[in-house]
Amino acid sequence: xxxxxxxxxxxxxxxxxxAGNAGTEKVMTTKEFLDQYYVERKGTNSLKWDALDxxxxxxxxxxxxxxxxxxxxxxxxxxxxVDRASHGAFGYSFVPDSYYDAFINWEKEQHGFEVxxxxxxxxxxxxxxxxxxxxxxxxxxxxxxxxxPVYYPFSNSIQDNNRKLVTCDLIHKDGxxxxxxxxxxxxxxxxxxxMFILCSPHNPVGRVWKEEELGRLLSICEKHDVLVIxxxxxxxxxxxxxxxxxxxxxxxxxxxxxxxxxxxxSKTFNLAACLNSNVIITDEKKRKAYDxxxxxxxxxxxxxxxxxxxEAAYTYGGEWKDALVKxxxxxxxxxxxxxxxxxxxxxVAPLEGTYLLWVDLRAYVALEDIKDFVQNxxxxxVDYGEWFGDNFEGFIRLNLGTHPKFVKQAVRNIIVNVKxxx
Numbered sequence: 001x002x003x004x005x006x007x008x009x010x011x012x013x014x015x016x017x018x019a020g021n022a023g024t025e026k027v028m029t030t031k032e033f034l035d036q037y038y039v040e041r042k043g044t045n046s047l048k049w050d051a052l053d054x055x056x057x058x059x060x061x062x063x064x065x066x067x068x069x070x071x072x073x074x075x076x077x078x079x080x081x082v083d084r085a086s087h088g089a090f091g092y093s094f095v096p097d098s099y100y101d102a103f104i105n106w107e108k109e110q111h112g113f114e115v116x117x118x119x120x121x122x123x124x125x126x127x128x129x130x131x132x133x134x135x136x137x138x139x140x141x142x143x144x145x146x147x148x149p150v151y152y153p154f155s156n157s158i159q160d161n162n163r164k165l166v167t168c169d170l171i172h173k174d175g176x177x178x179x180x181x182x183x184x185x186x187x188x189x190x191x192x193x194x195m196f197i198l199c200s201p202h203n204p205v206g207r208v209w210k211e212e213e214l215g216r217l218l219s220i221c222e223k224h225d226v227l228v229i230x231x232x233x234x235x236x237x238x239x240x241x242x243x244x245x246x247x248x249x250x251x252x253x254x255x256x257x258x259x260x261x262x263x264x265x266s267k268t269f270n271l272a273a274c275l276n277s278n279v280i281i282t283d284e285k286k287r288k289a290y291d292x293x294x295x296x297x298x299x300x301x302x303x304x305x306x307x308x309x310x311e312a313a314y315t316y317g318g319e320w321k322d323a324l325v326k327x328x329x330x331x332x333x334x335x336x337x338x339x340x341x342x343x344x345x346x347x348v349a350p351l352e353g354t355y356l357l358w359v360d361l362r363a364y365v366a367l368e369d370i371k372d373f374v375q376n377x378x379x380x381x382v383d384y385g386e387w388f389g390d391n392f393e394g395f396i397r398l399n400l401g402t403h404p405k406f407v408k409q410a411v412r413n414i415i416v417n418v419k420x421x422x
Contacts, residue, residue, distance in 0.1 A: 033071075034404075036075075038071060048065065048066050061381040062379055064399045064406065064407075064410055067399060069270045069402060070402045070403055070406075073270055074317045076315070084305070094301070095307050098311060099307050099310065099311045102311045102315045103115070103120065103314050104116075110318075111246050113246040113249055119281055120280055121287070121294075122276065122307070124275035124277070125275055129277060130153065130157040130229065133157075134158060134163060136293040140163065142164065142192075143165075144158045144166065144197065145166040145226070146158075146197050146199075147169075147179060147198070148390075148391070149169075149391075149395070150199050154199070166187050166193055168180060168187050198217065198228055200245075204358045204383070204397040206356065210245070211250055214245060214247055227260070227286075229262070231262055233262070233266070233267050234354040234355075236325075237325060242353060260279065260281050260286065260290075261279070265310040265313045269310075269313040274306040274309040274310070328400050330404065332351040334407060334408065335400070335407060336348045338411050343415055343418045345363035346360065355401035357400055358395060359398060361395070378410070384396060
């Protein structure tokens with residue numbers, strides 16, 4: 001049965017994009033969110049759950065690795081997709097103005113980022129866009145710098161395209177990861193870097209960069225004519241007391257023409273299979289260069305269901321997002337406090353943003369035993385530290401975008417096995 005637009009809207013009761021309560025209307029509780037949106041994903045060709053045997057050699061692990069979730073998309077998103085599917089014809093389509101309006105409003109109301117339609121390009125995903133940026137704006141054997149540990153497709157996009165990977169490790173200082181500005185600038189100069197791929201908020205260490213931190217990095221890049229690619233896919237996941245600052249808005253937009261921003265609804269609304277992301281290029285010359293490159297390598301039309309899902313999410317997904325972030329924050333507090341009480345030498349990085357938690361097990365587990373400890377003893381599938389950079393063996397990344405029951409079981413398993421090994 002086809003849904004009308006009014007019926008789609010009624011799934012939330014109101015159009016709502018801005019974070020926080022709307023008037024005096026009731027906000028969804030964590031229990032209500034879990035009751036309505038938790039879903040079993042086994043048996044659905046889920047990469048996270050159904051590929052455990054091929055990826056980890058064991059189909060019976062608790063999946064806390066790849067960054068997607070066990071939660072259904074917001075009801076208005078599902079309704080919009082069902083409505084379009086019921087039409088039955090899936091021919092070539094274009095991105096409507098209503099999509100751009102929804103995305104522009106989301107960026108403005110959630111993040112204070114004023115974006116214009118002509119600055120937006122659509123790609124099938126952030127990773128695909130990274131590969132296109134590398135090929136558009138650098139040449140083979142050019143150097144590209146990243147701050148490690150960091151999302152490993154950054155390295156892949158550089159090395160797969162015959163560019164030189166330059167890594168600058170973040171400094172762990174006073175319990176927090178911070179950029180090493182002096183080394184960053186020295187590496188840019190010594191390696192003649194042409195591009196910097198920034199992760200903001202940072203995956204996997206969970207930092208929400210302060211404007212001052214971003215300003216220092218962007219100033220260095222401007223000084224040495226280094227193009228900045230800002231991957232802001234985790235922009236909507238900020239914990240209490242933290243605010244995401246879009247790189248293009250730093251210092252009143254001072255550096256915006258030297259920044260290309262890419263983000264997507266895929267992380268926020270669990271829409272990774274609906275191929276859609278947003279590229280924001282404020283500088284006209286760079287837009288033309290990007291368009292010219294895509295004219296040679298990508299002649300495909302946009303993904304129909306990706307744009308439909310994203311528009312509905314950006315239009316009606318605010319309350320759902322707020323409830324989800326509360327689930328993530330509660331999961332983080334549980335992990336942090338429980339491990340601190342039982343295994344105080346495990347170092348849990350403060351989670352300021354993302355739904356991914358960076359955990360240092362080195363005080364209890366020898367490096368050569370990490371995989372055995374995590375998989376065979378604790379029965380967990382995780383992302384391992386060395387995937388994110390050469391100097392991070394002994395760390396793991398835990399996905400907290402899941403039902404608390406999985407988080408609690410994971411913590412119990414870690415504590416039991418740490419104590420057994422002592």
